[in-house]
Amino acid sequence: MSKQKDCAAFAIILKYLTDQNRPFSAQDIFQNLQQEHHFGKTAAVKALEQLAQDGKIKEKVYGKQKIYFADQEQFTVVGEADLKTLDKQIGEQSEKLQNLQQSCRQMEAELKELNNSMTTQEMSVEITALKQECPLYREKLWKIKSASNHVTPEDKEQVHNERKRYIKEWRKRKRMATDLIDAVLEGYPKNKKQFYEELGIETDEDHSVAVPDM
Template sequence: MASDAVLKYLVDSNRPYSCADVTVNLRGAYTKTVVQKTLDALSEAGKIKCKLYGKQKVYAAIQLDSVADEGDGEDYDSKLKSLTKDLAEKTNTLKEVETKLKTLTSTPTTDTAKSKIEEIKKRTEGLVKKLDTLRNSTEVVSAEEKKKF
């Protein structure tokens, strides 16, 4: 009875436990000595695995159906390499596209450029008119008047 409950608990939880942990987690249904004897018996029967860590014994259920083949590791290694290479390529492509986007957003649009050209032309025309009036003016400012200003 206790062996069935302990084995079911270890298989369901699918992680290693010490005797004290199993006793507490079974909510005191069995005493610690009964659980310890049951764990040792299951370990000797080969239904669970026991490992010693210093003075403490740790018990875990044996997982038969989840054992991986030897070739699986190589498959995962090759997949990892190909995915890493693909990630590097896509990262480089992303950087190139971001650089192109920055250059495109920093350059002015056609309408903006045309309006700036018109503003510069108007300013240039105004300055040329002012220069012409200054060149054609016959008023001479004396040195004394210059000193006043």
């Protein structure tokens, strides 16, 4: 690596450690910076060791691993009063953030409602179409009211009674057929399905029908 590239790697790593202000191993530095700045692990190790030797960063050894971090003396010492001020500012900003988020949610809800609403032009078209349909419905209603062939209550009652009679007869015959088949199957050597197939018997279920309620 050229001297110019060495200087660039030194500056990049020094700035990274200062901005992050937390400990990193050489492997961490390499993995975090190599994709963007295109220098290898050897260059990262060399830069870290040189920076530590020059006193620009700090180095700590834990077993076989070395950890590097920014020199803390360069950072301003924050007192108790400063921390309280920062806490107050954080609280104020958090409150502002919550208010802004609430306002955004309200505006999003209003926007969604507006997007789902008809435009003035669409409403005009809809009103015109409804006005055209109204006379047709009025005419249809008049025809129904003026018709002389309405079903009388007596006719309706007769139809209802006949329906009940047919349903009752349906159930009766189905029960008789079921009882007869069950009696035959007691001495039949095969199962019910085979019996139905041999005789060509079709059931209500085969045609997806069922006896209706009364």
